[in-house]
Amino acid sequence: MTQEHILNEIRKNVIQGRRNAEDEGLDDELAGEPGVEELVDQALEQNIDPQEILNQAISKGMEEVGVKYENGEYYIPDMLAAAEAVGAATDRLAPYLEQDNQQKKGKIVIATVEKDYHDIGKNIVCIMLKGAGLEVIDLGVDVPADKIIEEAANREANLIGLSALLDTTMGYMESTIKKLEDKGLRDNVKVLIGGAPTTPEFAEKIGADAHCRDAFEAIRTIEEEETR
Amino acid sequence: MRKGVPVKPYPRLNQQQIELIHRASMEILNDTGIVVHGKEPLELLSSAGAEVNGSDQGGGYKVKIPETLVLDSVKKAPSEIKLGARNPENTLLLSAENPRVYYGSGSETNFFLETALKEFVPRGEDNSPGYIFPTYSSRRGCVEDLCRVAHLANQLENLDFFIRPINIQDEDITEENKDVNKFFAALDNIEKHVMAGITDLNQFNNIVKMGQIIAGGKQEFKNNPVLSFISCVTKSPLQIVEDAALRMIAANRHGIPVVISSSPQGGSTAPIEEMGMVSMINAEILAGVVLSQAAEKGAPVIYGSVPVRARMDNLHDMYGAPEFSQYNLACVQMSHYYGLPNYSAGGVSDARVPGIQATVEKSLSHLFVAQGGTNLLHYAFGLLLETQTFCPEQAILDNAHIGIIKKILEEPEIDKELKEKVISGIDKVMDSPYRIFSRSARKYMRSGNMYMGYPFEGGEEKDNTMLRVKEETERLMEQPRSCLPENIRNEVYNQVPGILPRLVKE
Numbered sequence: 001m002t003q004e005h006i007l008n009e010i011r012k013n014v015i016q017g018r019r020n021a022e023d024e025g026l027d028d029e030l031a032g033e034p035g036v037e038e039l040v041d042q043a044l045e046q047n048i049d050p051q052e053i054l055n056q057a058i059s060k061g062m063e064e065v066g067v068k069y070e071n072g073e074y075y076i077p078d079m080l081a082a083a084e085a086v087g088a089a090t091d092r093l094a095p096y097l098e099q100d101n102q103q104k105k106g107k108i109v110i111a112t113v114e115k116d117y118h119d120i121g122k123n124i125v126c127i128m129l130k131g132a133g134l135e136v137i138d139l140g141v142d143v144p145a146d147k148i149i150e151e152a153a154n155r156e157a158n159l160i161g162l163s164a165l166l167d168t169t170m171g172y173m174e175s176t177i178k179k180l181e182d183k184g185l186r187d188n189v190k191v192l193i194g195g196a197p198t199t200p201e202f203a204e205k206i207g208a209d210a211h212c213r214d215a216f217e218a219i220r221t222i223e224e225e226e227t228r
Numbered sequence: 229m230r231k232g233v234p235v236k237p238y239p240r241l242n243q244q245q246i247e248l249i250h251r252a253s254m255e256i257l258n259d260t261g262i263v264v265h266g267k268e269p270l271e272l273l274s275s276a277g278a279e280v281n282g283s284d285q286g287g288g289y290k291v292k293i294p295e296t297l298v299l300d301s302v303k304k305a306p307s308e309i310k311l312g313a314r315n316p317e318n319t320l321l322l323s324a325e326n327p328r329v330y331y332g333s334g335s336e337t338n339f340f341l342e343t344a345l346k347e348f349v350p351r352g353e354d355n356s357p358g359y360i361f362p363t364y365s366s367r368r369g370c371v372e373d374l375c376r377v378a379h380l381a382n383q384l385e386n387l388d389f390f391i392r393p394i395n396i397q398d399e400d401i402t403e404e405n406k407d408v409n410k411f412f413a414a415l416d417n418i419e420k421h422v423m424a425g426i427t428d429l430n431q432f433n434n435i436v437k438m439g440q441i442i443a444g445g446k447q448e449f450k451n452n453p454v455l456s457f458i459s460c461v462t463k464s465p466l467q468i469v470e471d472a473a474l475r476m477i478a479a480n481r482h483g484i485p486v487v488i489s490s491s492p493q494g495g496s497t498a499p500i501e502e503m504g505m506v507s508m509i510n511a512e513i514l515a516g517v518v519l520s521q522a523a524e525k526g527a528p529v530i531y532g533s534v535p536v537r538a539r540m541d542n543l544h545d546m547y548g549a550p551e552f553s554q555y556n557l558a559c560v561q562m563s564h565y566y567g568l569p570n571y572s573a574g575g576v577s578d579a580r581v582p583g584i585q586a587t588v589e590k591s592l593s594h595l596f597v598a599q600g601g602t603n604l605l606h607y608a609f610g611l612l613l614e615t616q617t618f619c620p621e622q623a624i625l626d627n628a629h630i631g632i633i634k635k636i637l638e639e640p641e642i643d644k645e646l647k648e649k650v651i652s653g654i655d656k657v658m659d660s661p662y663r664i665f666s667r668s669a670r671k672y673m674r675s676g677n678m679y680m681g682y683p684f685e686g687g688e689e690k691d692n693t694m695l696r697v698k699e700e701t702e703r704l705m706e707q708p709r710s711c712l713p714e715n716i717r718n719e720v721y722n723q724v725p726g727i728l729p730r731l732v733k734e
């Protein structure tokens with residue numbers, strides 16, 4: 001396969017949302033054909049510049065997926081499938097990419113706060129952020145504030161994402177931020193919060209940097225933050 | 229063929245109750261008797277073996293029909309009937325044994341309800357952006373309305389057959405030209421099956437001719453009956469009306485399917501208790517079936533049960549009454565017990581305008597009567613105020629709601645082959661990082677068979693449904709019409725006398 005051909009195949013498979021050969025994608029009879037993982041391996045073997053793979057194939061594919069979503073052709077399941085495919089590709093590419101490239105996009109530690117087990121929304125956000133090129137460290141559910149802060153500090157994350165779905169656990173968002181301040185770490189990170197019961201007013205009240213209604217708003221917020 | 233909704237009928241009545249009703253109906257026919265008007269129906273019934281009593285002093289003759297004659301007649305009538313359409317993909321198959329529910333419009337309201345959207349600003353809040361609310365006004369229907377409504381109905385995906393929901397009351401519509409114009413206005417704008425009653429028996433042959441030209445010939449019309457008839461052969465309680473009987477007989481002799489319909493009101497023209505109501509209407513329709521088979525052995529007839537309940541404040545019909553659904557469900561069972569395809573009603577509201585009352589009343593009967601497995605469920609689109617008004621916006625709402633009901637009634641897809649696929653799908657997700665099943669929803673979502681959400685969702689803290697519906701009405705009305713091909717149109721116009729020139733020459 002020529003370089004152009006292989007990049008094109010990667011792009012197409014991002015649009016189809018196929019991580020690997022096992023995924024069936026959207027169009028008929030794709031199962032069994034190489035998916036993004038196999039294609040990226042092949043591209044690397046052929047010494048195609050990893051940066052090129054990222055820009056020419058993966059980002060381009062994701063842009064097209066975005067357009068399809070905007071015009072109503074794609075729905076959330078399609079976005080997630082594409083984002084997962086992108087996530088799978090970036091995992092493969094990570095060791096080859098220059099360090100500062102990753103840094104630029106950002107590193108986020110995400111968790112559902114203590115005593116809260118809801119994670120569907122948080123997982124969607126993780127998949128989408130990873131698909132958008134961020135490094136995502138997902139700590140899971142029922143995560144105490146100390147653990148979140150510790151991980152963010154150790155991994156040198158510039159972002160913290162907190163999810164809560166219960167009125168009784170929303171309070172842990174506030175105490176997490178309070179503890180960050182107490183430890184003098186508040187200025188190192190931006191804190192994004194989300195989950196159905198949270199609102200922009202609540203975010204302001206507890207001193208979070210942003211409230212995000214959904215994963216798209218999270219991506220937008222983070223991108224705006226970068227260009228600031 | 230149109231898919232309809234194949235249902236496993238919900239048995240409101242158990243076998244014993246069905247048989248009890250049958251017994252009661254047989255006693256009514258054999259002992260009480262039915263009053264028959266008109267020479268021809270009387271002769272037909274008596275030569276078939278019914279006993280004619282007394283003499284007619286303007287009140288008709290009492291006719292007693294023995295059970296053997298009823299059962300014999302029922303056996304002669306077909307249990308499966310095909311109804312055709314301009315577009316053969318819209319063919320309907322009515323089977324008493326394996327019923328599919330088809331939803332249709334109907335029937336003959338006099339008033340057309342117009343919806344206008346107006347902006348209101350709360351008093352004292354002059355700077356407020358205002359609120360848009362629908363306002364309604366009612367006027368008499370005309371033949372142009374019928375054309376527009378048929379055009380709309382052609383596009384409503386859940387409307388399976390057409391009965392004109394608005395009467396044509398133009399000044400140039402007379403008793404003589406009404407039939408040809410109502411059939412023409414409908415058939416020129418809709419590619420689905422068209423049913424109607426006949427006003428003037430003299431027009432019968434003209435309507436048949438119209439059907440033959442549209443279907444492409446005499447034999448073609450037999451194979452693809454693009455139109456069929458409805459005749460209220462009986463008038464409750466227990467009378468056979470002469471001209472309605474003659475209209476039915478005409479259809480029987482031409483082999484054209486005809487609905488033998490009866491519409492008693494529980495509490496005024498029929499007993500209000502379910503057992504009394506159903507026993508009596510069953511007797512009435514069966515008397516019609518006997519007459520049809522006496523006129524033409526094997527004539528395709530449809531058991532038309534439209535039992536309603538009277539309201540107690542003014543003795544009008546009350547369609548939102550739960551008894552209405554009970555009566556109709558029970559009648560569907562009786563009809564299928566005799567192996568006859570059924571026509572019944574559901575989806576009328578007593579409310580004057582679209583809204584909560586209309587939605588509740590309509591949806592419940594749309595659902596329950598369909599669960600009985602009726603073959604043709606008419607009255608289902610746009611009818612308000614006890615079938616006195618038709619509102620196109622309401623028809624669009626009904627179309628959406630019937631879509632939901634059709635989806636609910638869909639047969640479960642559970643079989644051996646699927647089992648492996650299901651398990652391997654679950655295994656795959658369990659091995660994936662976030663264990664989300666949305667990936668496997670992608671194809672299902674695009675199968676065309678997934679409910680994608682309420683089509684008129686508001687999206688604000690106010691009810692915007694009617695706004696959306698109004699937009700949709702306008703959009704559909706502006707679509708190009710699916711008229712008859714020019715040559716056929718002209719042929720109908722030239723061969724069938726009485727069609728208004730303005731319907732052909734725009």
Ligand code: B12
Binds near residue numbers: 125
């Ligand atoms: C699914 C669900 C569950 C599932 C969770 C499964 C799972 N794997 O997560 C189960 C059944 C386990 C569950 C359990 C309970 N639940 Co529950 N649950 C829900 C439900 C129906 C949906 C939540 C959801 O997943 N939504 C879908 C996702 C996509 O949306 P989302 O979470 O809002 O996420 C989006 C955004 O908010 C945002 N976002 C979310 N997090 C984040 C984070 C960041 C960083 C960013 C940027 C953005 C972001 O982006 C996401 C993607 O668009 C809600 C009702 C509701 N409408 O929210 C109740 C609800 C949250 N649950 C409720 C309750 C009461 C409970 C229980 C206490 C029930 C019980 N008595 O046991 C337990 C609590 C368990 C616990 N301790 O956590 C209540 C909470 C009321 C309250 N007190 O505040 C709710 C509101 C239902 C109700 N009305 O009663 N629940």
